[in-house]
Amino acid sequence: MTAASAPAGEQAGGLPAARSLARVAANRTLGSLVWLTLEVPGWPGARPGQFTLLQAQDSRCFLGRALSVAQEQGEFVSFLIAPVGEGTRELCALREGERVWVLGPLGNGFDVRALTGGRKRLLVVAGGVGAAPFPLLLSRLGCQDVSEPAEAAEVLVLLGFRDAAQAAGAQPVIDAAAALQERGVMCRMDVVTENGSLGRAEKVTETLQRDLRPGDGLAVCGPWAMCAAVARICAAVADMEAWFSLEAGMACGVGSCHGCVIPLADGTAARVCREGPVFTTQAVFSSGFGPAAGAAER
Amino acid sequence: MNETPDLSVRLGPLRLEHPLINASGTMEIFELAEVFGREILDRPPVAAYVPKTITVDARSGNPPPRILETPAGMINAIGLSGEGLEAFVRHCLPRLLELPCPLILSVGGFSLEEYVTLASGLREALDGALGDVWPAKAGLELNISCPNLHTGCVSMGSDPGETGQVVAAVRKVWPGLLVAKLTPNVADIGAIGRAAEAAGADAIAAVNTYKGLVVDRTTLKPYLGNVTGGLSGPAIKPLALRAVYDLFESVNVPIIGMGGVATAQDALEFISCGAQVVAVGSAAFREPGLGARLAVELRTALEDRGLTLGVLRGCAHSPC
Numbered sequence: 001m002t003a004a005s006a007p008a009g010e011q012a013g014g015l016p017a018a019r020s021l022a023r024v025a026a027n028r029t030l031g032s033l034v035w036l037t038l039e040v041p042g043w044p045g046a047r048p049g050q051f052t053l054l055q056a057q058d059s060r061c062f063l064g065r066a067l068s069v070a071q072e073q074g075e076f077v078s079f080l081i082a083p084v085g086e087g088t089r090e091l092c093a094l095r096e097g098e099r100v101w102v103l104g105p106l107g108n109g110f111d112v113r114a115l116t117g118g119r120k121r122l123l124v125v126a127g128g129v130g131a132a133p134f135p136l137l138l139s140r141l142g143c144q145d146v147s148e149p150a151e152a153a154e155v156l157v158l159l160g161f162r163d164a165a166q167a168a169g170a171q172p173v174i175d176a177a178a179a180l181q182e183r184g185v186m187c188r189m190d191v192v193t194e195n196g197s198l199g200r201a202e203k204v205t206e207t208l209q210r211d212l213r214p215g216d217g218l219a220v221c222g223p224w225a226m227c228a229a230v231a232r233i234c235a236a237v238a239d240m241e242a243w244f245s246l247e248a249g250m251a252c253g254v255g256s257c258h259g260c261v262i263p264l265a266d267g268t269a270a271r272v273c274r275e276g277p278v279f280t281t282q283a284v285f286s287s288g289f290g291p292a293a294g295a296a297e298r
Numbered sequence: 299m300n301e302t303p304d305l306s307v308r309l310g311p312l313r314l315e316h317p318l319i320n321a322s323g324t325m326e327i328f329e330l331a332e333v334f335g336r337e338i339l340d341r342p343p344v345a346a347y348v349p350k351t352i353t354v355d356a357r358s359g360n361p362p363p364r365i366l367e368t369p370a371g372m373i374n375a376i377g378l379s380g381e382g383l384e385a386f387v388r389h390c391l392p393r394l395l396e397l398p399c400p401l402i403l404s405v406g407g408f409s410l411e412e413y414v415t416l417a418s419g420l421r422e423a424l425d426g427a428l429g430d431v432w433p434a435k436a437g438l439e440l441n442i443s444c445p446n447l448h449t450g451c452v453s454m455g456s457d458p459g460e461t462g463q464v465v466a467a468v469r470k471v472w473p474g475l476l477v478a479k480l481t482p483n484v485a486d487i488g489a490i491g492r493a494a495e496a497a498g499a500d501a502i503a504a505v506n507t508y509k510g511l512v513v514d515r516t517t518l519k520p521y522l523g524n525v526t527g528g529l530s531g532p533a534i535k536p537l538a539l540r541a542v543y544d545l546f547e548s549v550n551v552p553i554i555g556m557g558g559v560a561t562a563q564d565a566l567e568f569i570s571c572g573a574q575v576v577a578v579g580s581a582a583f584r585e586p587g588l589g590a591r592l593a594v595e596l597r598t599a600l601e602d603r604g605l606t607l608g609v610l611r612g613c614a615h616s617p618c
Binding site: 015016017018019053055061062063064087101103106248249250251252253254255256257258259260261262263268269274 | 324364374531585
């Protein structure tokens with residue numbers, strides 16, 4: 001990342017690498033998930049797949065929580081959050097006007113040009129709250145006015161949720177997909193749930209198995225086990241390229257603590273926060289389907 | 299007090315603009331520069347920069363998971379991952395020497411000989427880069443306290459005799475500032491501090507993390523890949539303050555105090571217990587610029603109380 005797009009803190013505070021204090025602009029319940037929109041002073045804009053560390057101002061937790069940037073409009077930045085542990089529950093309970101510490105945007109994010117370049121079809125595959133990065137990703141497709149104009153002839157969005165309550169979190173993705181259609185990119189969606197309370201009763205990996213074609217490009221985000229299953233499915237299909245946005249327990253989010261490392265296929269290790277969170281299949285899953293780096297919340 | 303208090307402090311031949319530095323292994327300043335912009339290299343958030351512990355050989359570190367948040371803190375078992383001495387000297391040291399602040403280079407070994415190898419190798423590199431003026435730029439911290447290694451290192455730092463031997467051996471080859479960083483996982487940290495001082499240490503850093511363990515709530519097995527880890531953060535502050543307090547009564551050399559520092563009040567408390575310099579660690583994970591902010595707030599806190607650093611230092615030991 002260049003200094004021109006350095007995270008918000010530098011602009012907001014007088015000291016380098018300060019975090020910024022954002023205001024909750026809206027908190028919308030989407031079934032069992034929450035769509036939290038913050039007004040972040042000096043927000044420099046994020047690439048899809050980048051994340052921030054968020055911590056409620058009066059948090060009882062020690063560290064921030066790594067959360068994908070789900071959507072942005074100027075200094076209004078939205079996050080899709082599952083109340084999994086204490087830190088995310090605090091964030092989900094915030095009301096309009098309350099304050100949140102924001103460090104970011106952090107990490108590499110998806111390379112939109114690489115995802116779509118020269119490919120007929122882009123598949124977006126998400127499990128549960130792993131849908132978070134994709135409203136922003138879809139918003140960047142088919143746009144001529146962004147720095148990374150990218151074309152894909154067709155986009156297929158496959159979302160899998162535990163149940164209908166969690167699937168309500170698909171709404172921002174549905175909205176972004178509709179906008180993409182309006183920009184003239186063919187975009188189809190399929191939402192399934194494990195218990196069949198919305199859509200077919202199946203795992204999103206089963207949906208993918210049916211739909212995947214040679215030559216597809218994939219953007220994937222979800223639990224580690226789902227990502228590993230997607231990688232196995234892709235391994236059997238020719239000319240595939242997949243990028244995975246991975247989750248890991250993190251302390252610093254900037255590469256300082258070396259806490260979030262995962263083993264890479266070439267025998268080296270990478271920090272999910274710094275070299276990731278987006279990795280290619282070849283980088284992560286080629287040898288065995290490595291162990292998870294720990295959960296952000298448990 | 300009418301004048302702005304002077305925050306500068308000396309640590310052997312090093313002059314620090316203020317007393318706030320970082321704990322080793324908690325700040326990758328070049329990564330921060332890539333994420334937040336290069337300005338941080340011109341204005342580091344710490345008065346002296348302490349890089350991650352250097353080992354003789356490259357190490358991949360411990361298997362994941364390596365970290366978990368705990369009540370008022372966190373536990374880690376990174377295991378001193380790093381590129382090793384040779385690569386550090388070639389790739390990292392030249393860039394570090396361009397920073398405007400002093401450096402305190404942290405080294406960790408699995409034997410006494412490895413500590414000597416590390417000190418000699420760094421001395422040679424500094425001689426080559428800066429000539430004989432380098433002791434004003436770079437000091438050495440002996441990490442004899444990492445709780446996540448099973449041989450060398452902390453096992454030496456847990457014994458006064460072995461601590462004295464490793465400090466004395468390095469002292470022979472290292473003419474600059476020599477700091478011994480101590481583990482708190484001992485019965486009498488004052489005895490270890492006295493041994494380090496007697497063997498020639500110029501300063502004592504305390505504390506490294508407290509050895510601990512977290513259990514996976516689902517599997518009921520140890521959560522960390524290394525089974526045990528080191529506990530840090532505000533949870534350990536009273537324990538760390540007690541260690542600094544004991545050391546101040548035990549040694550005459552300056553103390554670098556750390557353990558759960560998150561606010562300017564914490565810095566005041568460590569200095570009152572006897573610290574000359576205060577390090578931030580885990581709390582800077584959530585706020586990378588913490589050291590710089592605390593330096594500003596420390597100045598205000600001293601002004602508000604009409605104190606100087608000299609009056610504050612060790613004042614917890616004086617009768618009321």
